[in-house]
Amino acid sequence: MTKFFVARVLRNILLALSAAALTILSATAADGAKLAAQLCVACHGVHGHSESPMFPRLDGQTSEYIQAQLKGFREHARGETDARAYMWGIASQLDDDTVRALGDYYASQTAAPGRTGDAGLVARGRVVFEQGVPDNGVPACATCHGAQAQGNGAFPRLAGQHEPYLLRQIELFRSGARGNAPVMSAVAHQLNAEQAQAVAAYLQSR
Ligand code: HEC
Ligand code: HEC
Known part of the structure; x- marks a missing residue:
């Protein structure tokens, strides 16, 4: 997607949102599905x-985490x-009811399977995910x-998430930007670049 295209999409969305603002208030679960669509x-x-790896997957994400991010x-x-x-x-443009409706909607979607990656990298990432790196305090x-x-409450689902998005977030946590x-x-401070790459490849493959 080009920057120009994205800017245009965003402008149209914001225009539609401000026109729809009154109906969005006090949303029900069905409104969550509608707004999402x-x-x-x-x-x-x-x-x-x-x-697109630019945009995080939300299917099967926990409702609590989605709500926390939207409020964030x-x-x-x-x-x-x-x-x-x-x-x-x-x-x-979203009030608390709408935020809850959107979180519940995405949490109730079946997560599609992930995408396989380099087998060696995925295997090393699995070890980091399941055991951490005790020598480095990970x-x-x-x-x-x-x-x-699969995530739980405030802890997000990571399975199947796009590898570039995961890596970007780990970098943002490390730099303090997020x-x-x-x-x-x-956690991100203690992971080195190779471990981050491996764990992201493993997670995308789930
Ligand atoms: C124009 C594109 C665009 C639209 C439309 C959009 N998003 Fe996003 N969204 C993004 C991007 C890009 C990110 C990742 C931001 C980042 O990397 O920090 C994101 C991140 C998120 C996250 C955080 C996900 C995570 O794993 O932490 C949630 C939740 C979210 N969006 C929900 C929504 C909901 C609900 C809507 C509709 C009401 C919506 N988004 C509409 C582009 C969009
Ligand atoms: C002590 C608990 C804890 C441990 C251990 C932990 N995380 Fe997290 N992680 C969290 C929490 C809480 C969040 C949500 C942060 C927020 O609300 O923004 C999160 C968010 C993330 C995100 C962002 C997800 C998204 O959709 O934007 C990534 C990526 C991530 N963790 C990767 C990892 C990796 C890789 C490891 C192991 C090396 C790890 N985490 C270990 C608690 C943990």
Whole structure:
């Protein structure tokens, strides 16, 4: 997607949102599905199964995590460059009921399977995910993200997520740009580049 195209999509979405603002207020679960199909689909794909690594997959993500992120965008607590450019405007139009409806909608979607990667890399990533890197003080990711990386409550699902998106987030946690997540900043500081690459390849393959 070119920058120009994205800017145009965003402008149209924001125009549609401001026109629809009154009907979006006090949304029900059905409204969550409707809004997702009208707006979020442009970037996050049908049922949240985004095809582009630019846009995180939302299918099967936990409702609690989605709600926390939307509120983070809305309150400008999650303010890295892409979040600012793509999600701040949209989130500013969503009230708590709508946020909950969207979270519940995506959580109820069956997550499509991941994409396989280089077998050696995936195998090394699996070890990092399941056991951490005790010598470097890296905790096992599975302790928080679940044995199958399926997520739980505030701990996001990572299984099947796009590898470039995962790597970008790890880098943002490390640099402090995604600054509202102290736990992950600490974890990201301890991971070296090769371990990050391996664990991201493993997760995308789930
Ligand atoms: C114009 C494109 C675009 C649209 C439309 C859009 N998003 Fe996003 N969204 C993004 C991008 C890009 C990111 C990743 C931001 C980053 O890398 O920090 C994102 C991130 C998110 C995240 C965080 C995901 C995670 O794994 O942390 C959630 C939740 C989200 N969007 C929900 C929504 C919902 C719900 C809608 C519809 C109301 C929506 N988005 C519409 C582009 C979009
Ligand atoms: C102590 C608990 C804990 C451990 C251990 C942990 N994480 Fe996390 N992780 C979290 C939490 C909490 C979040 C959500 C942060 C937020 O709300 O923004 C998160 C978010 C993430 C995200 C962002 C997901 C998204 O959709 O944007 C990635 C990527 C991630 N973790 C990777 C890892 C990896 C890789 C490991 C192991 C090396 C790991 N985590 C270990 C708690 C943990």
